[in-house]
Amino acid sequence: MAPVPDLPSEPQDDIEAYVGLARQAAEERARERGWTTVRSLPPGAIITMEYLVGRINFEVQDDVVHRSWQG
Incomplete structure (x- = not known):
């Protein structure tokens, strides 16, 4: 059986805080x-x-973050 790959991890962060x-x-x-x-x-x-x-997305309107999500 093939070894399990070492997958990257996401930062431990509060997405809504943005x-x-x-x-x-x-x-x-x-x-x-x-x-x-x-x-x-x-x-x-x-x-x-x-x-x-490792990607975070921001929906920005009038230079302010209105929504954020990871991936």
């Missing part, structure tokens, strides 16, 4: 906390929905 932050502050905090990919998107943006370990 809601209400300014875009730049949220992006900086996410990188400091170990997220390898930080993606800020406008509301209604068309995006791929594949799950990427």
